[in-house]
Amino acid sequence: MKSITKLTLTSMVAFMVFSSPLVADANKGRITFLKKYKKDCNMKTGAKFTRTHTQDQWENIFGAGNFENEFYKLCPNVKKGTITKDEVPHLYDFAYDFASDSGNIPSCSN
Template sequence: MKLLKLLLAATLVLGVSATTLSASSVKGQKLFIKKFKKPCGMNGAKFAAKHSQDEWQEIMDNGNFKKEFVKICPNVKESDIKDSWVEHIFEFSYDYANDSGNVPSC
């Protein structure tokens, strides 16, 4: 009985953590659609496909995500991108990069 409870608890923890990880990408997609699709003149799929996952990771690690965003979308100013959104939009961009094999629905 203890083993069953332990397995159930482990399954619950893994399920919640997996949902949390995907939530930031989903939130990033929603933010892109709501705030940046029109000013960028492209959908999220085209935006994310501008770089590979390694390139997106390097841009983020170097602290240049906002600068790269503005380079891709010149109609957007760095001040338009809230700091609290950066991680979510990065997760979205990384998950749907040109080498990821994933296609977003936006």
Template sequence: MNKIVKVALAAMIMLGMSSVTLSADVSKGQKLYLKKLKKACGMNGAKMAAKHSQYEWETLKNEGKLVDEIKKVCPKASDSALKEKYLEHYYDFFHEYANDSGNVPSC
């Protein structure tokens, strides 16, 4: 019985650690924005993130309209900059530095 508990606990810890590494990242979103979208948008990350509140960014993400909104604000953004694998990171960046967050990015 003791071995089963130890194995289960170890499995839970490993699962918890792997989910953290797979989640999106604010700093990665900032780096991606600087590399892939800043020139196309013509504004720094602070201005882009401040286009909406945290609730509005969350709503856009949940409704699947994040790409549409980015294209609306940044019509020159290429499709390669808006790949699905980047969206979680963009969202985390925009949400963290939204106009009602009180945070200011360093880009």
């Protein structure tokens, strides 16, 4: 019985530790956009970027694996290959959460 309990606890801890990075974070995407890409996108705010599409459109773009291409199309001054694979889910969550039809407004620091 002790070994089952240890195995269960070990599995739970491992799941919590390793699953956290898999969850995208819109706030992390917002910060990444503001710090790394806003200037090269020639956009005064992150909202201007996110509101270029609806949530359904962002979802379709991301689902088709075209988020990076769309990002580079909207921000032609950002060199291709600049966005890391780790940034993509966070930038997507930012774009999706503040899309034109979301009703959400990014914070003032955008």
